[in-house]
Amino acid sequence: MNLGHSYTLIAPFYDAALMAATRAQRARSLAALPRSPARVLLTGVGTGLDLPLLPQQHRYTGIDLTHAMLQRALPRAARLDFHCVQGDAERLPFPDHSFDQVVLHLILAVLPDPAACLRETARVLAPGGGVLIFDKFLAPGQVAPLRRLLNPLVRRVATRLDVVFEEVLATTPQLVLQSDQPALAGGWFRLIRLQRI
Secondary structure, eight states: OOHHHHHHHHHHHHHHHHHHHHHHHHHHHHTTSOSSOOEEEEETOTTOTTGGGSOTTSEEEEEESOHHHHHHHGGGGTTSEEEEEEOBTTBOOSOTTOEEEEEEESOTTTSSOHHHHHHHHHHHEEEEEEEEEEEEOBOTTOOOHHHHHHHHHHHHHTOOSOOBHHHHHTTOTTEEEEEEEEEEGGGTEEEEEEEEO
């Protein structure tokens, strides 16, 4: 089963599984958006759980692989300047330097190739722009035998359990680490801020 089919099937249950558990950390991450108006890309916008938490002054574009997720996101964007696009986070359909900020919430550990997503993020981000990441990552050198054992099965349905953020970041030298803080599950989930040089 590919990622598009998986997320089409789980779209009706996605909110129930994630809304309460992640709301506070999403808000904490999004608080780092600038005060002045900016062009903001929400990569993997999903059902739009971030949308009610966003300030109104920005122009937002949300991209997701599945129509089912975007249909659930649209009602949550009613108060925002929001445009949605169905597309692939590993091959973003936008010109270089199109955005001032990119939000990557719970997307890097979902994708087959998170490094491709981060490289595309750097490409579409204007110099000096920021990236806000909220996701689950293994620490460098972390063995995590249970996560690695479950990964081949779980990654076919919903998410990867074996992504090491530092390895992904190393593929994109245009992005530099600004902040890295533990968020949930004893630091398995992290809040990360990057800047485009």
